Amino acid sequence: MTNNVNALKRLAGICALVGVAMPASAALVTLNGDNIDIVYDNAQPSLLAYGMPTLVGNLLTFSPSNFAAVATNGGLDVEANTINFKIVVHDLYRINSVSFSEGGDYVMWGSASIVSVGGQTRVFDTAQIPPGVVQAIGPAAPLTTINPVPVLATTNWSASTFSDLSSANYANTRELSFSVQNILAAGALDPQGGFSLALIEKKYVALDVSVTPVPEPETWAMMLIGAGLVGFRLRNRSKKVAANRFV
Numbered sequence: 001m002t003n004n005v006n007a008l009k010r011l012a013g014i015c016a017l018v019g020v021a022m023p024a025s026a027a028l029v030t031l032n033g034d035n036i037d038i039v040y041d042n043a044q045p046s047l048l049a050y051g052m053p054t055l056v057g058n059l060l061t062f063s064p065s066n067f068a069a070v071a072t073n074g075g076l077d078v079e080a081n082t083i084n085f086k087i088v089v090h091d092l093y094r095i096n097s098v099s100f101s102e103g104g105d106y107v108m109w110g111s112a113s114i115v116s117v118g119g120q121t122r123v124f125d126t127a128q129i130p131p132g133v134v135q136a137i138g139p140a141a142p143l144t145t146i147n148p149v150p151v152l153a154t155t156n157w158s159a160s161t162f163s164d165l166s167s168a169n170y171a172n173t174r175e176l177s178f179s180v181q182n183i184l185a186a187g188a189l190d191p192q193g194g195f196s197l198a199l200i201e202k203k204y205v206a207l208d209v210s211v212t213p214v215p216e217p218e219t220w221a222m223m224l225i226g227a228g229l230v231g232f233r234l235r236n237r238s239k240k241v242a243a244n245r246f247v
Contacts, residue, residue: 027041027042027043028040028041028042029041029042031053031054031055031060032055033055033056033057033058033059033060033209034057034058035058035089035090035093035209035211036055036058036087036088036089036090036093036095036209036211037087037088037090038053038055038060038085038086038087038088039085039086039088040053040083040084040085040086041084044083044084046081046082046083047083048066049064049066049067049079049081049202050062050064050067050081050083050205051063051064051065051066053085058208058209058210058211059206059207059208059209060206060207060208060209061204061205061206061207062204062205062206063203063204064104064201064202064203064204064205067079067081067104067182067184067201067202068184068199068200068201068202069115069184069185069186069198069199069200069201070186070197070198070199070200071113071186071187071188071197071198071199072188072195072196072197072198073188073190073195073196074188074189074190074196075187075188076185076186076187076188076189077185077186077187078183078184078185079183079184079185080119080181080182080183080184081181081182082179082180082181082182083179083180084177084178084179085177085178085179086126086175086176086177086178087123087175087176087177087178087209088174088175089173089174089175089176089211092213092214092215093211093212093213093214094170094171094172094173094211094212094214095165095170095173095176095209095210095211096164096165096166096210096211096212097162097163097164097165097166097209097210098121098123098162098163098165098176098178098207098208098209098210099160099161099162099163099207099208099210100121100135100137100160100161100162100163100180100205100206100207101158101159101160101205101206101208102137102158102159102160102182102202102204102205102206103156103157103158103159103202103203103204104156104157104200104201104202104203104204105154105155105156105157105200105201105203106143106145106154106155106157106186106198106199106200106201107147107152107153107154107155107197107198107199108145108146108147108197108198108199109146109147109148109149109150109188109195109196109197109198110146110149110188110189110190110194110195110196110197110198111146111190112187112188112189112190112196113146113186113187113188113189113190113196113197113198114143114185114186114187114189114198115143115184115185115186115187115198115199115200116139116143116183116184116185116200117137117138117139117143117157117159117182117183117184117185117200118136118137118138118182118183118185119136119137119180119181119182119183120134120135120136120137120161120181121134121135121137121161121163121178121179121180121181122134122135122177122178122179122181123163123165123176123177123178123179124176124177125169125170125173125175125176125177126175126176126177127173127174127175128169130177132177133163133164133165135161135162135163136161137159137161137180137181137182138159139157139158139159140157140158140159140160141157141158143155143157143200149195149197157200178207180205182202184200184201184202185200186198186199186200
């Protein structure tokens with residue numbers, strides 16, 4: 001075993017000398033919310049683009065600082081990232097829906113410059129067979145604002161999806177898998193060979209999980225007993241009324 005340890009140490013030393021990074025070990029991180037928990041792998045490469053998530057209440061947010069596509073003078077750039085995590089529903093709650101929203105800004109110079117945003121969200125019960133609910137991501141409004149050179153005023157864009165999970169298929173769901181595939185594209189395709197620029201970037205990502213409380217079994221039992229007592233009283237009252245009519 002000593003030889004194995006020494007061999008690993010030598011390998012680490014060699015990697016450090018030649019500038020090769022050792023593989024990072026994955027670690028699951030759990031964020032605790034009001035009615036849900038979020039579990040994710042902090043070794044996902046896409047976290048470099050999305051940034052570290054924050055969970056407040058049932059709202060999960062990211063603040064990307066390195067997710068952009070940029071092209072100049074006939075160039076084309078496409079940036080794609082996918083992030084995955086689990087949504088764990090607390091006991092005595094059921095999930096109704098997952099609302100995804102994101103946005104950022106863009107700038108274009110040149111009549112043939114283009115920017116675009118796309119991708120999809122996918123959510124499914126981990127105890128069921130995918131695909132679950134799949135929704136396409138697209139901009140809420142056309143990305144068509146072209147600035148005169150050299151005006152760098154940016155224009156905002158936004159996109160959203162809504163995954164309805166209120167059907168009976170998800171009535172007993174305790175854990176969901178959620179993934180976001182995002183694609184940003186920029187093209188500066190001036191056919192005349194003039195100066196052109198296209199830039200689009202992501203500034204925020206938010207996931208709002210809607211849940212409703214589910215009564216405890218004891219509560220259901222009390223409700224049924226109460227309904228039974230009310231029905232018994234009404235039935236007895238109707239019998240008395242009927243009997244009085246024939247007196």
